[in-house]
Amino acid sequence: MSRGTTLAMRALGVGAVISVTATVWLGLWVTPPDETQHDLVRLVYVHPPVAWVALYLAFGIAALSSALWLWPRTRSRFFDRLAVSAMEVGTVFTVLTLVTGSIWGRPTWGVWWAWDARLTSTALLLVLQLGYLALRRVPGDPDSRARRSSVTALVAAVDVPIVHFSVQWWRTLHQGATVLNRNLSPTIHGSMAWTLLLGFVAFTLVFAWLLLARYRVQVLSETVEGAELQGALRERWVEGEGLDGAGELLADEGFVRAPL
Amino acid sequence: MSYIDAGYAIALGTLFVYAALLWLRHWRLERLASALYGTQDDVPRRTGPTGPTCSDDPPPPAGQRAVSVARRPAPALCDEWSRER
Numbered sequence: 001m002s003r004g005t006t007l008a009m010r011a012l013g014v015g016a017v018i019s020v021t022a023t024v025w026l027g028l029w030v031t032p033p034d035e036t037q038h039d040l041v042r043l044v045y046v047h048p049p050v051a052w053v054a055l056y057l058a059f060g061i062a063a064l065s066s067a068l069w070l071w072p073r074t075r076s077r078f079f080d081r082l083a084v085s086a087m088e089v090g091t092v093f094t095v096l097t098l099v100t101g102s103i104w105g106r107p108t109w110g111v112w113w114a115w116d117a118r119l120t121s122t123a124l125l126l127v128l129q130l131g132y133l134a135l136r137r138v139p140g141d142p143d144s145r146a147r148r149s150s151v152t153a154l155v156a157a158v159d160v161p162i163v164h165f166s167v168q169w170w171r172t173l174h175q176g177a178t179v180l181n182r183n184l185s186p187t188i189h190g191s192m193a194w195t196l197l198l199g200f201v202a203f204t205l206v207f208a209w210l211l212l213a214r215y216r217v218q219v220l221s222e223t224v225e226g227a228e229l230q231g232a233l234r235e236r237w238v239e240g241e242g243l244d245g246a247g248e249l250l251a252d253e254g255f256v257r258a259p260l
Numbered sequence: 261m262s263y264i265d266a267g268y269a270i271a272l273g274t275l276f277v278y279a280a281l282l283w284l285r286h287w288r289l290e291r292l293a294s295a296l297y298g299t300q301d302d303v304p305r306r307t308g309p310t311g312p313t314c315s316d317d318p319p320p321p322a323g324q325r326a327v328s329v330a331r332r333p334a335p336a337l338c339d340e341w342s343r344e345r
Contacts, residue, residue: 024268043267050271092278096271103267206275213282220289227296 005212012209019202026195034192040107041192047100049199053207054097055125055163058090061211063157066150080146081222083153084136085214089207091129098122117170121163128156142222 027045034041065083068074101119102112113119132152136145 020272024272028264028268039262039264042264046267046271089278092274096274099274100267100271103263103270107263210275210279210282213279213286217282217285217289220286220293224289224292224296227293231296 005216009209009212012205012212016202016205016209019198019205023195023199023202026191026198031191031195037108040104043100043104044192045195045199046203047097047104048196049203050093050100051097051122052200053203054090054093055122055160057204057207058086058093058211059125059157059160061086062090062153063160066153069146070150070154077142077146077222080142080149081215081218082211084133084149085211085218087129087132087153089210089214091126091133092210093203093207094122094126094129098126117166118163121159121166125156125159125163128152128159132156 023045027042031042031045033039037044062083065079065086069076069079069083098119101122105114106112132149135152136149138145138148140148
């Protein structure tokens, strides 16, 4: 790993820890309870930031990287690795979005789950993300795998605007957008607004660190995969299994076979 | 434990566990890569069909091309070729 990457990871890690700690401290002990939600509002400092990362940041990076890989002029292994890394980390955040939302919904709505438009479309998003990750594990050459995954990511990205606008298009239990509403006028004020903003920054830094870590794992994984493939080919070549006919054909064409 | 505490604990705990799993995966892959390639310095910087080869590979006979399927002969062959020289 390059020195620059190591420094970036350390800086992101320190920033993430500090900002998350500050968010927890402010969210749990400093900010006042809400007039209607009372102390339940404290979950708002976690749930929307996690949802922002899952829906917009992670999926946005995955979809954009997939599109850039599919475009021949910008095709690069970097974008494929970035897409799968963002999608996997984003899946974790999507799960957390549903879980924290469910925990908030239990005392608020009286149920752990409702087939509400926002909840249902987010659950669909999670299923699409899991499908993408399952597709990545299907054996195949790297280019075919990248192509399949990229198309899947772009198809799945259609659900993102549906999730965002679901609270406007349908009558839902879920409240409307607090910050990114139609008037672009946040309906949250004071220390709550600053804590919420800090929460967005904190979880964005956490995502960035996890993305970098996952990308490093992807690079190593492909390296090991390539070495294992070479080793398997080498063993098959030495054993001569199933290659006798091909060996003769190659010899006729002027290729040399390694001596046994 | 209240709903709020549970929410914070689950969110932060899950992220921490995932980070730990990523670190563990990285560590295991690094060990595997070192075992496959020898040392960290031998790990190729690019992935792809190429890989380390025997040093001083014998050239193919004139008029014939080397097989491109297996770029690296088995270690035993490298030893055999080095003994022949």
